[in-house]
Amino acid sequence: MRYISTRGDAPALGFEDVLLTGLATDGGLYVPESLPHFSIEEIRSWRGLSYSELAFNVMHPFVDDAIPADDFRAMLEETYKEFAHQAVAPLVQLDTNEWVMELFRGPTLAFKDFALQLLGRLLDYVLEKRKQHVVIMGATSGDTGSAAIEGCRRCEHVDIFILHPHERVSEVQRRQMTTVLGDNIHNIAVRGNFDDCQRMVKESFGDQSFLGGKTQLAAVNSINWARIMAQIVYYFHASLALGGPDRSLAFSVPTGNFGDIFAGYLAKKMGLPISQLVIATNRNDILHRFMSGNRYEQHQLEHTLSPSMDIMVSSNFERLLFDLHGRDGALVKDLLERAQQGPVSIEDYRWRHARKLFDSDAVDDKLTCDTIREVFERNEYLLDPHTAIGVRAARNCRRDPAVPMVTLGTAHPAKFPDAIAESGLSIKPELPVHMADLFEREERCSVLENDLSAVQSFIADHWKHA
Structure with missing residues (x-):
């Protein structure tokens, strides 16, 4: 399995190098040169497998001969036996043909554990x-950082800096x-927003001279292909639990960085019957504005x-843009450069092709709280605000009630007590027990200040061999 850049000017790499590289040298993201494809019969034969066995079947083609099959199997078993439920990703029914995974x-x-607990072992x-x-070096808007630290804290060959x-x-x-707490763990709070943190990470990967040539950066953000690879699995898991692959499923995915829903798109391309993917966003709705109106335009980031x-x-x-543009890296590079200057659209036929699978919705804080309260009052089931956005978007965008909808x-929800309180619930x-003493x-x-040189100087001074 070889991996190519979405901007077309970087060398193709094998799995090991992609795992360690993060961004391609041309600023693009790595994707497989070709995807494995599974027949309906093959997917059907996976019914009854444990989560780790299913994960091996779905992911092994991406790893190929980079890791011996027995070693990879053992890695997956170790990763998912640490989850606090035998099913690993249990499904809870909210209503007729409506589920939360x-x-x-x-x-x-958080869902980031599915990829990042494995990523630490792979690294x-x-x-x-x-x-x-x-x-x-990674940036987090909340959950990636803790999952990355937990996944990598025992790694002997890693220093981790999370912004x-x-x-x-x-x-x-x-x-x-x-x-x-650990000598190789460093948390950096940047006086800015997530996009500022993410920009610093991207710029640092583009020019690593601040490390003096003594080491290299590795990525844990969802730009790392291994993150996407691991997230594909639970779409197959949900399908097999709910009658697939002999019937199609729809999924609603709370998403900001598009990685989790892109994994669902890949699952469909790999042969899993998926009829609809709903992009569920909050007021920071750039993805919704593009998918609903073919206009990609950055607005001021809002705190929600x-x-x-x-x-x-x-x-x-x-x-996704790479696929929509026929895997033409030059077209993608031009589009993204223009997007930095102002709003852009893609050709109508490309956008309409995306709309065959994707729908989207933007849910504000009030509707988020309303959904948390309504679902609890009907089901005594408590949603976190992100999942609540997914449930609301699923209900607003659902195409066919006969198709199971999985959010x-x-x-x-314990990670977001302010949102629960804001919803008017008195609970x-x-x-969980293993975090009871967190406070x-x-x-x-x-x-640190919102300044790239300050952040890079801090990293250069604090990695253990500096």
């Missing part, structure tokens, strides 16, 4: 094999990052009750 049963209570395996050290927007993540999200989606520059959207439950969601743990974090 709980993706928050991992160590840090350790490859770096040990190469006798190489890397510096992980988050100062005072713009929930307290639980912050503490999940800042209370994991769903902070993990407070993103205006959706990195993984580039991967991806992206985070545990306080409790943290008593010591925190460690460095607050």
Whole structure:
């Protein structure tokens, strides 16, 4: 399996190099040169498999011979046995043909665990094999940081630096990052927003001279192909649990950076019957404005009750644009350069092709709270604000009531007590037992100005071999 850049000017790489590289040298994102395709008969034969066995079948073609099959199987079993539910991603029914897939049963209570607990193991395996050290630099709008730190904290060949927007993540999200203490773990609170953090990461990957040639950066953000690869699996898992592949499913996906829903798009291209993908966003609705009206235009970023989606520059959207433009990297590069100057649209026939599969909706804080309250009053089931946005968008955009609609439950409600309180419910969601003492743990974090050179200097001074 070879991987190519969405901008067409970087060399094709194998899985190991893509795992360690993050952004391509031309500024693009890596995607597989070709996708594996599974027949309906083959997918049907996977009924009854454990989650880790299913994950092996779906992901092994992407890894190919980079990791021996038995080693990869063992890695997957170790990853998913740490989840706090035997089903790993259990499905909860809300109404007739309406479901929530709980993706928050991992160590840090968010869907990011599915990929990042595996990514840490993949990195350790490859770096040990190469006798190489890397510096992980990542940006988080809330959940990626804690999942990355948890996944990589035991890695012997890694220093990890996570940037988050100062005072713009929930307290639980912050503490999940800042209370994991280790010589190789560094949390940086940037006086800016998530897009500022993400921009610093991208620019640092583009020019790594601040590291003095002594190490290289590795990515944990969803620009890393391994993140997308791992997220494809749970679409197959949901389908097999609900009668697939002999019937089609629809999915509603709360998304800011487009990675989680892009995984669903790939699952369909790999042979899984999916009839509809709903892009569920908050007031930071650039993806909704594009999918509903073919206009890609950045607005001022707003702070909402769903902070993990407070993103205006959706990195993984580039991967979809690459496919919509016939995998022509030059066209994608030109479009994205023009998008930095002002609003852009794509050719109508390309946009209409995307609309065959995708719908979208933008849900504000009031509707988010209304949905949390309504679902609890009807079902005594508590949604976090991101999942509530997914449920509301699913109900607003649903094409066919006969097709099962699955909303991806992206985070545990205990991570967002302010949103629960704002919804008017008089209950306080409790943290799971393994996090019960979170608010008593010591925190460690460095607050830096919104300045690239300050952040790069901090990293250069603090990685362990500096």
